[in-house]
Each structure stands twice: as C-alpha cells, then as structure tokens.
Amino acid sequence: MQGYLRSDGRKGIRNIILVTYLVECAHHVARDIVTNSPDNVQLIGFPGCYPNEYSLKIMEGLCTHPNVAGVLILSLGCEGFNREQLANTIKASGREVETLVIQKSGGTRKTIAAGLSNVNELLITAEKAELVPMDINELVVGTICGGSDGTSGIGANPAVGHCFDQLVEQDAICIFEETGELIGCEQIMAERAITPELGEEIMKSVEKAEQYYTKMGYGSFAPGNAEGGLTTQEEKSMGAYAKSGSSKIHGLIKPGDIPHQGGLYLMDVVPDGEPMYGFPNIVDSAEIVEMIASGCHLTLFTTGRGSVVGSAISPVIKVCANPETYDNLSDDMDINAGKVIKGEATVAQVGDEIYELVIQVAQGQQTKSEELGHQEFVLTYKKIEGIGPSCLPTVR
C-alpha cells in the first residue's frame, strides 16, 4: 500500500483539495468554484451564522484530514465562524490554505474568479504530494449503518465485524459509533472494554443516549426500519452492534477526537448536557462526517433498505445486507452481503471480501459512490464536552 505523505506525518489514500464555505451565504460561490474544477476538488461547508465550538473542531479535523492536500476557505465576512482559527490550524498542519472573504473580494463574480485561481495553485501543490509506503496499521476505518432492516444484523453488520477483527488484529484503528443505536447493548459492550473504568464510561454514554433520545421523543429508529422488519430500538441496536466485531474496546472518543493507537474505538455522538440543537445527528451523512473528522480514511456503510450516499473527503464502501435491495440497487452497492441470508456465502466469506476491498480502495480503487460522484456532506450544531480520563486507557 502507498499513501500521500502530509507535512504532519499523516498519510492519506486520496489527494483532495477542499473548498469550504463557513456560512450558507458563501455556499453558492464555493459551489460554483468546485463545479468548475477537477474531480478532486470537493465542497464542504457549514450553514449557520452562529459560532459553535463543535463545528469548528469538526471543520478543523476535516481540513487537516490526511486525504486533504489543501483548502480554500470561503467566508461571507460577517458570519460567526472563526475563520482565522480554522486557517491557522490548517497552516500549522503544513497544508496549503487560502481564505477569500466575499465582502472584501468584490462580490460573487470576482470571488469566484479569485477562487478558481486559488484552486489551480492548490492543485499544483497537491500534485507534489509524495507517495510513500503505507501499512495497514496506519489505516483508520469507520463504520456506520443506514436504512437498516431485519437483514442488516444477519448479513452485513456481522461481516463488517469480521473485517474489523482482521484490521484490529493488524493494529489498524477501527471506529464504530452511534451510542443511541446501541441502546440495549450497553452491558455486553462494557464487558469488552480493556479496563473496568472504560466500561463504566461506555455504560454512561449509552445511558446518556437513552435519556437524550427520550427527550427528543424518537429513538434512532426510522419508519423504513419498521417496514424492513425491525420492531424495537434494542433489536436494531443488537444488529448494529455486530459491526463492532469481537475485539476488545480500546477507547471511547467524541466526534473529532483522533485515536493514536491501533484498536477498536466507540464514538459517542450524543450531545452533552440538556438538548440544545435537536437530534444528535440529523442524518447518516452527519455521522460519516464525524467519522472522517476523527481521521477515518474510509467508512464501511451497511444498509438493508438501501442507501446510495457517499461522502466528500473519504470513500464510502456500501455493504448491502438485503438480497432484494441488492438486486434493485446493485449499481450503488460495493458488497453483496445478501448472499448470507440466501445461504450462498458465510459471514466470514463476506467479511473477507470487505477486507480485500478496503485494501483495494486504500490503494486508489474507486468505490461505487465515488464513481457516481456522491459527495454528501452535513455539518450542523452540537454541544460536546471533552472525554474523561478513563476513556483512552494506555494499557493494552
């Protein structure tokens, strides 16, 4: 395997220039620049005008991601986002960064022209990125599920778990998430923690999720889940939990925290304190974005009902559990885990197939969503506190 070496020593599997707008008012200008640029120039952004520590932290994580070579920041000028801090963080990571403020750049037309010229310079720098050997233990792989149904927990999720076990064995960093979709699994999950103190933190994070979702009035449970045969939150949770495989759990992180030691990590995505901004993550893409902000080079996305999304920055590998969905949406699916429920393959065989694809995608092979041009991106408001001292034990 080879990776693009960044100045901060991290290695990427893609070589991307980001154009990021810091408020919806700068979205059109940013999009116009991206639309008129090559494929490896991608659009991300934040819609709101009010400042938010969380969105700044996530944006910093994304703009200094190992897959990213350089960034063009698009600001209207009067929004609350701390563009100076973002630019300084990117600069400190050794990446190229340019900032354009529309109010100071003569408006839409002139800013687009200036942006296109900036992007061209950033692309020239990106081309100079050195390709160096990269080991599996330098990979960070995340997993999420979306559009789950009664087949997800039988085929796709345990197969991803099997793949995770192989990656963790080779000292890669693997991250699973959504404590709200682990309600009901807290006890068995806590028993897998490498220390009892970490186990307690895991229990607390799921209890927090249950309280938070109860206040929201909805569990992390969509109508499609029910149509696909899932009846309760804990049933969905048990299926989702299978994605984590059987390794010990090495740590509990919050979105944007970057683990530095190989192993399996749980991401606590539920906001802290009283609910302030609504649902923890409004949609699957918001979860993928958090995974990427925590360093994921690629994300394994399991689905039963059939999601078609991809992502900016890091490739998404879609693993389809439901054979009927696979037949219907095969152009969008990278892995057919429906073979398990049809009795045509074992979970381990599909897990091996996912593992092989992870390596190929890390070596540059495009996923289905990349080929189709999917670059979904969602970042909204959230309130999170730092993790406690027991969350990242150093003992192995």
Add this chain to the structure above:
Amino acid sequence: MINRHFVLLNKADNIFVCCKPLFAGDSITLEDVEVTMTADITVGHKIARQAILKGEKIIKYGVSIGSATQYIAFGEHGHMHNIKSDYIASHTRQSKTGER
C-alpha cells in the same frame, strides 16, 4: 437456516427471521411442526417460534429485544402491533399517501 424461508439466529430465540417471502395462507414446516401463515411475511420480518405470552420477552440473537404486548401464536407475525421496546418507543411514518 431452518428452511429456505426462515433462519434461527440463536438457539435461545423465540422468533425466526424471514429470509425468503411467504404469503398469508402459505403452509410451512417449522422444526417439524406445520403452520399456516396468517399474514404476508417479507424478508427481515419475524414470526414466533412458539406461543409467546403477553409480557414475555422477545428473544433474538439470544438476547431480549422487547416484550410482547399481547399473546403471539406460534407462526404469527411478530412486529409493532404485538411487540414493544423496553427502552424507547418506536415510530412509523405519519403519512404514506401517494407511496407506491
């Protein structure tokens, strides 16, 4: 997999999961006992492996995934009309008008 239509995920389970659709009226043998489906059963849905009493836990993957809100007969479809979460209520789409 106990036959082409259903899978038993854990020997402690009191439900089977459908892996090939069946229609209401279809008869099938489940662990040597013949039963007729009382509803259409699509992939991913559950049927009772045995009679389940009201209040009894529903066991899938070997663990509880909720409780029966009413008596569920052997072979009957188990879903939101007769099973509830012990944690947090599930919800369905409010309007499906126009959906095909």
